[in-house]
Amino acid sequence: MTKTSEDVWHRVHPISPMVRGWLAILAVLFVFGRDRVEGIFTGDVQDIPSEAIWWIVGAGSATVLIIALIFYLSWRFTRYQVTAEHVKVNSGVLFRQQRQARLDRVQAIDLGQPLLARIFGLAELKFEVADAGESAVKLSFLKLQDARRLRATILSRASGDESPESPDQPEEAERPILKLTAGRVLGATLLSGATVFLILLAAIAVTLSVVFEQPLVITGLLPVLIGIAASYWTMFSNSFNFRVSVLEDGIRLRYGLLDTRTQTIPPGRVQAVGVMQSPLWRLTGWYKVSLNVAGYGGAAGGESGGRSTLLPVGTRQEVMELLALVLPDPGTEDPMGLFHAGLEGKNDDGGFTTSPRRVRWISPLTWRRNGFVVTRTALVARSGAFWRYLAVVPHERTQSMALERGPLSRRFHAMDLVLHTTPGPVALRVRQMDNRTAVELFDLQSARAAEARKHSIGDRWRERPASRDDAARSEEDPHD
Structure with a gap:
């Protein structure tokens, strides 16, 4: 045989x-x-x-x-x-x-x-x-x-490509769209959140030494300093030589200093997108873009953290270019205005619904920033004053939701809506909304998610539309 x-x-x-x-x-x-x-x-x-x-x-x-x-x-x-x-x-x-x-x-x-x-x-x-x-x-x-x-x-x-295969056929040609320089990666590492923590640690150590009239003991801080150094190395090595290309089979990412990695994320596999800006990055206008991709797991650090990064450091224009790849239809006529309001806006900029004024007593710095907006295709939430954060989840990627509130939130008649997708570094939480607003959003988002899943594209991105239609008809009428 x-x-x-x-x-x-x-x-x-x-x-x-x-x-x-x-x-x-x-x-x-x-x-x-x-x-x-x-x-x-x-x-x-x-x-x-x-x-x-x-x-x-x-x-x-x-x-x-x-x-x-x-x-x-x-x-x-x-x-x-x-x-x-x-x-x-x-x-x-x-x-x-x-x-x-x-x-x-x-x-x-x-x-x-x-x-x-x-x-x-x-x-x-x-x-x-x-x-x-x-x-x-x-x-x-x-x-x-x-x-x-x-x-x-x-x-x-x-x-689902039905064309005949050739074992010697080369890979599909790629179109490079972005490459990070070593200088930017080094600068981003030195201006990262680890540096903010290091500055705060140094200030606390100096203050304690003055108050208690005791000299600084570096050996006591050695474990913390080793952890900060490891954080610097992880970010630099994972971001070194970072390149992004596009092809018909999705987005291709390459990065790594000693250990190199090439990722290919097929179309439609991104479950959620998050954009973050640390305090020192506001001086340079840099942002970081993270992804939730099914199968990558929920660890936000180490290898999983590197694999869940779409852009380790980039300008606003570069962020917009990559968001257009992973969110080709943001569901709004003005995506630039929406994301600008999400990253830097306050109050009702860009149509965002924000926390009620009474919440300022428990969140004096963030109540103007906390907010959400619903587009035709996605739920967008922003938060943070020093660490600015924007999360986007397409409606069809919503897996479950929850309403949460603690003692202080109950006192001020506010609650959070938490939206769950696949595990990953991106977490969408609409913070400290008015009770009625949060409950209404919970009910409407459930309906949007159910409706969006009915019209979501299939897993096989090259499959002929006719094949999908035939499959759908056969499921509706198995005796046909």
Whole structure:
């Protein structure tokens, strides 16, 4: 019987286990060579008996062989398969694991190159699926060109493209639209919120030293300073060489200093958008744009935070250009005016409904900023005085809502409306609205979300409209 392309299983690159397990190799070298290296630096190099040398060599060789066997078995029992409907990965030696992702549920595809993988010309593919919470499928590692071709194949099949495929066909051409310079990334890092926190920490430390007449003890602040330094490094390394391109299969992001990553977010996969401006960034007119994408999870820091960033630092014009990509229909005739009012406006600028005047007693700095506006396609909320924040959620992406109020809010007859989408760094909260306004918004937004989901586009963005219409008719009349 002749095998079809969907019956064929493939293996990752043979040196993939070594790229993943290089820390284990370093640990072995550390265990067997630590004393000798320390002796060289301290001048206390002791002669080792010949019998002991043979034992060390034998133990080291056995350890290397065991690690090599583990690497081989790990590679030998890891296979993957790409069909017209699924991506499947089987792995594990003693404990077998089978993972499968439906192509029509693929939310984003990441192509990552850790430093060691870059040296060997390898890449890792991650396929994010809706509501997975983590990568549903991870292929570590493939040749870079193979990984790119596989990414193109999966995107093509996930889109519903019915054109014949060619295994040697190159990837779709990209149109670059944005690239951050190293100078801007460095400046944004130095003017980030970590610097604001560092200034406040220094002011508090100096004040306490004057009040208690005690000199500053830097060692007591060392853990905090290490955390701030780590924050600086994370932001700089994740934003370095940041580039944005567009193609028919969505938006492509590239970034990274030591470990590089390429993300592809297909059309219609963005669940929510957030724009933030820190206090020091107001001096330069910079903003940060974050996304909620199904499958990326809710962590706002580390790797998930970097992967949920559409623009780490950009001007207002650049922000508007990218918002036009992820929100092609903001549902208003004046999107520039709407987002300007959301980022810098107060009171009823741009048609925003804001907190009642009585709330100024509990929010003296933000009550003029807190507000919302409803467009034809999305709910937009703004908040914050020092850290300005704007959140946008399309109506069809609304998953649930809640009304919340604490003791002070009850006293002043106000409440918050919280809108839930997929987990991510973007959180839409309409703060401290009048009770009647909040309840009315809750009821109307529920109806808008239900209606919008009826008319939302399908998951397969290249599928012929006629095919969708036929599918819809078949669901309505199964006997037709």
